[in-house]
Amino acid sequence: MSNENGNWCLIESDPGVFTELIHNMGVSDVQVEELYSLDSETLRSLEPVYGLIFLFKWQGGSAAPPDSKTSGRSGALVDNGDVFFAQQIIQNACATQAILSILLNRAEDIELGETLTNFRSFAADFPPEMRGLALTNCDQIREVHNSFVRPESFLSDFDDEKRPAGEDDDLFHFISYVPVNGRLYELDGLKQGPVDHGASANWLEDVGAVIQQRMSEYSEGEIRFNLMALIGDRRKLLSEQISTVDADISRLMAMLDRLRLNDCTSPETSQEAQTVETQINSLNSERATLEHRVEIENDKFARYKLDNSLRKHNFIPFVYQLLNGMADKGILSPAIEKAQEKAADAHQSQQSL
């Protein structure tokens, strides 16, 4: 049995998976968000943005991944001590590796936790290829990665013959974009080193163009793109913003009380009180918006939790019980026949093509 994936399993490229993956590796206050737009307004609304992950997906069987030496015409390959760059050794680890490329380069802005901090120091002086190997061999990281194995893998207990990669399998490639010391870098594990896209005062303004340029190198049919951002924990940020608003509201309420207490009759006081009231209303409205955003995040995380628990769940007992229930109710036979009809119809229409 070929072991080219060195015991790293294929995991789903899903923001819920990645968010929990990062958290389970010991990182605090970071989440992964899927992006549907590259405009700077969208990106700014998600600040702090630590890095972007650009995911290429080739539909199985179609064009092979382009030669990484020739793709990505802009930017220069550098050998830079500033940037923590690791070469990609294992295909199945590419998503985790792309995430780590960002995290390990933002150590000053992010609470990495013990595992990643140790890994960073351990691999700090290694050349890129050795860093890649070190990552591959890091049991703690690999175990967290593998805990998100795709649902069908629970059947691998029974699967003596590993399913060979076939036409249905998609090929993935991940590239990270991260700012380090005022310059924008592209980290592609299949290249020899980081690619420098130049100095950037505000990288969120510049990264859009760089990625668009990259996308334009491919024809539409052969490839699909996904974009994800590693950002600061939204709920933490929102709760800080709510605290600030609450403090402002309290201050203004106190001011209002004083105004009313002092002089109810003078027009100036009355005018001032009205202004303060208006400000309070506006802050309340802002607070409501922030609360609403917190709810959206809570819902999203509840969904992530549900999806992740279902991903890891062994459905065999459930299916078996369900089938027994169907048999008890006498509805299994009709369901089988219906499915057979469907298969026969599909077969017929295929034959007549």
Place this chain on the structure above:
Amino acid sequence: MSSSGQGASEREAAFPAGRLFRVGGSNVVRADARLGVMTIRRAGDGGVQAWWRAADMAGDGELCGEYAGGDCAVERVRQAAGGRVHVLRPSRRTAGASHVFFWLQGAAGDDGAVIRSVDRVVAAGQGVRRLLAGLRGLREALPVRLGDVVTPEAVAPVLADARLAAALAGALPPGVAPAAAVRSPQFRQALAALSHVLEGGQAGAALAAQLGLDPRAGSSVVAFLRAIEQRRAAEDGDDQEMH
């Protein structure tokens, strides 16, 4: 007594004949001297039946042999002197299917025609059988996807049963309702993977064995589902043998 030709058609051949029976468990067959009428008949589902009655009785008499799907053939028994002893036997070794030995009692010159008339009935039965098997075979042979069997609509009656639904909830992560699970993409993926495992090889057999089923139940999705059905029916306590 009717000679060959009467009743001869693709559905039925009736002719004068007597029976022979095996002696004990041996290979020896001994003739029963009674005169009688053998009727070889094809049923609607392609099966073939052999009936015998004594010459002085009315009706069909007794059923001596039955071959599902018409899976039978008639042959002359070479070891018998005189060449008038024949046997109707199953085409393949099938448990419970019997050999029907008979000796022709009509005019010797008609023997050829009699046997041809029996052949016609048997062959017609096989023609139908092949046709039916072709249709059934195709449907049974095409792989079926578990996802097409276990649809949300199909399982609704099970989920509506409070007792069954409670048990199902126990097989899910905490806080997940069976109805939600059945619609989840993760469940759909699991069904697809399970279908793949069941459509062949050691993996399917191992899975079936793990669930306490015959390993052959893991040879296809349909085999798996039928095995579950059969075991459930057996567990019900009804011991009715189905013909």
